[in-house]
Amino acid sequence: RDQAPLASVPTIQGVVPAVWGVAVNPRAHVSAKHRPRDGSPDPSKxxxxxxxxxxxxxxxxxxxxxxxxxxxxxxxxxxxxxxxNSAVYLPVKGEDREPRVLAGTSDGRLAIFDLRANKLVKLIRAHEDLGRAPSMRKPGLANTKGIRALLLLEEDNMLVTGGADGRVITWALTDDGDDVIGKVDEIVLQSPMGPGAPPPMIRSLAVAVEPEPDVEEPASEMSAGTKSGTDVTAKVGAAEEGNGKKARTGPVKFYVGTDQCDLW
Structure with missing residues (x-):
């Protein structure tokens, strides 16, 4: 707001770092009056x-x-x-607990960092490498396995990941929110070019929950941004989480704009 930088660093271990993103701890030193209306935390607060x-x-x-x-x-x-490529703060419960960060890596894994020990504590194999030749030459963008989309569904103790392999994967978190239990469900986006063509690379995820008549649980509408831009619809049935709870059910719609200005 005041157009002043919070912090800067010239090098990391003698190399100019490529910073691809920022994640703000939504819980540290924060009070209700400091929470912005849009729900996004302010790092200065x-x-x-x-x-x-x-x-x-x-x-x-x-x-x-x-x-x-x-x-x-x-x-x-x-x-x-x-x-x-991406990162979110896990919803660790307990006032005396140090936060943990879950990161999506450029090689398709999920990584958990414990910020009390300030180190990596867990790696999880998540998304596949489709073996496609990279079409972008900038650092980090050429990898075909990267996880660029992370979406935390804190109320459901769930995490959604979107990878360059065209897969959207739902994961269950532990009850205290500090770890990943395992995979709940998976959707593979279908290419508009027909069977056998590689799916689009997912670049972003957003979910909107909207109640439906005669349905106890609200349905989910999800948007996925991809590199090539494809619109695919899919339905997800009920699935058991690793902790025995039911995952949110309902139709899930993926909206993607294509590189030819088409909307599918």
């Missing part, structure tokens, strides 16, 4: 955010006394550093 990108995740915290932001790189533990 919550006191913590992360930046992520080419082979790094960095945690930024604001000093309560000086107001100066300080950053600290998260460790990849014994794993070779990888690119991070």
């Amino acid at each position: 919550t006191g913590e955010f992360i930046t992520f990108g080419d082979k790094h995740v960095k945690v930024w915290r604001k000093d309560k006394t000086s107001g100066i932001w300080g950053g600290k790189l998260a460790s990849f533990s014994d794993t070779k550093a990888f690119g991070v």
Whole structure:
């Protein structure tokens, strides 16, 4: 709002970092009066955010006394550093619990970082590599396995991921929100070019919940943005989560604009 930078860093380990995104901790040092109307947290009020990108995740915290932001790189533990395309704060329950971040990697895995220990604690195989030749040469955009879309459904203790393999996968979270139990359901987008053609690469996800008559649970309408832009509809039936709860049911619609200005 004041057009002043919160923080900046010239290099990371001697290399100019490519920052691909920011995720703000919605719970740190925040009070009700500081929550914006649109629901998105303000890092200057919550006191913590992360930046992520080419082979790094960095945690930024604001000093309560000086107001100066300080950053600290998260460790990849014994794993070779990888690119991070997307990230969300997990809905960890408990006031004394340190936050955890779930990241979508450039090689198709889900990574969980514990911010108390400031290190990687878990890797989950998630999306596949379709073996397609990259059509974009910029760093991080050429990978055919990257997870660029993460959507947290906190009320349902669920996570939705969208990958460059054209898959939308629903995952169940633990009751305390600090870990992923496992896969609940999966949808593969169908290419408008016909059978055998690779599905579109998913670039973004959004979900709108709208009640329907004579249905106890609200139906979900989901939008998925892809690289090529395809509109595909699919229905998802009831599925059991890993913790025994029912997943949200209802029709799920994917809307994508094509690279030829078509809407499917």
